Amino acid sequence: MATGKIVAGFIAPHPPHLVYAENPPQNEARSEGGWEPLRWAYERARKSLDELKPDVLLIHSPHWQTLVGHHFLGVEHLSGKSVDPIFPNLFRYSFDLKVDVELAEACCAEARDAGLTAQMMRNPGFRVDYGTITTLHMIRPQWDIPIVGISANNSPYYLTLDEGTGEMVTLGQATRRAIEKSGKRAVLLCSNTFSHWHFHEEPDLPEDMTREHPQSYTGYKWDMRIIELLRRGEVEQVMQLFPQWVEEAFAEVKSGAFPWMLSAMGFPRTPAELHGYGTVIGTGNAVMEWNFERAA
């Protein structure tokens, strides 16, 4: 069996507004559109993903937050309706997805071997969170590639940021080992917004783009700084700045997907490609890609 590999990683944020704006048949809510630059960014990312022809997508979502360890979806076929408890007016999505349980179990086992608390989610009635679904829909609306869904363990909030981030780095290394042993071509998805300062009231028409702009100039400046560093391949500096970034930009990357993905990819010096940037209720969202096939 050939050695498996991570062929690409994407920063793929999950505001449900993007699904709402696209009006796919799976989502009950209807819109007039909105957030086009971000949706066009995802169009470019979709094209790139299509060319990569991965066997599996692995996603780490902050909206499946778990208290006791790192959890992995462990049911081969999950379906149902996922209503976002925060934005139920926008996101009521009928999902139907296939899980690569074999790889999920391997990731879970590697995580345990690395000393992490980890477990498989085997309940067939489980409602997959809107972060996982939004990112997966936006990057691959065909839903034809099996996935591995990973929870966001609460450790960066419950423990210190350093301790929590350390767990995510360990989880990333474990994920990489499992992928290599699997022989599969894997794409990683970091379902995170950057600056997470946001408005506290919703316009009557959520997609009224005259109301959309960065909520915080400080947050915006952090977004641009991080994007530029990633575009230059300066991941080490980004990780040095990580605590300050999290603190000053209230960055959602604190929840773990970002260090998990970078760790799994070996903290690459490969420049990341920016597919696009935009705000959603004032938060900063970048769609970015590390394409190791193209870089080779």
Next chain:
Amino acid sequence: MAVVAAFLVPGNPLPLLKPGNPPWKPLLGGFARAAEVLAAARPDVLLVYSTQWIAVLDQLWQTRAHTHGVQVDDNWYAHGDLPVDLRVDVALAEACIAGCAAIGVRAKGVDYDGFPIDSGTIVADTLLNRGRVPLVIAANNVYHDFAAVERLAAMAVGAATEQGKRVAVVAVGGLSGAYFDTDIDLADDRIRHTADDVANRGFLAALGGGTDSARAALGDYAAAASPDMGMKHLAWILGATGGFAGATTLGYGPTYGAGAAVVQFDVA
């Protein structure tokens, strides 16, 4: 007086899912006693605030008349499913939404098939209410502070009073927030830190002393035990009741290391 009963109850679903587990029996016993008190009070509606229904934009109120189905908890899915058969007093919920405008809070209703009612509300409806009385359920907007929650609760009671309804107030949330973050034998569950246990017991005693005693103890308790959402759910009780003369702890115990209690407040 509109408020005929008030309770603080835990929202962790583990005692509901595994009722035979010995460390959780004091909490279940507390729920049973509270359920009897609640039934005797003959409320028309339960005003429920659960720390587990998180909102970030606007103040959300449940306005779906009947939610029926099964929920699976994000964390405790391995221990079983949570049946839901929950009824909402839509007229009062709509009045609360209208009342929010008067106190400067933007609000809206939530009326969607498949909406994931939070586990805490399900626990309270099942173990305390036993599905008998319709609810009004307010979300926990994480950007609302203690005082804002008090104002919301007072507004909700005012709206109920205008409709001539007898109200029971239910705050759903935990005490000390430190849970075990590794696998444990559930039969050995306990309050994770001795200091938290001491702080919890002290705070419950302070609640017993009434409003002034509770308010005086709150700051130190929050600093000592990092309670669930800073005890914002107590603000729901304080705002709704306008103050209580005392409180009785009907049950106290751990929920995977975190503190939990069933408390009945003296509102007469």
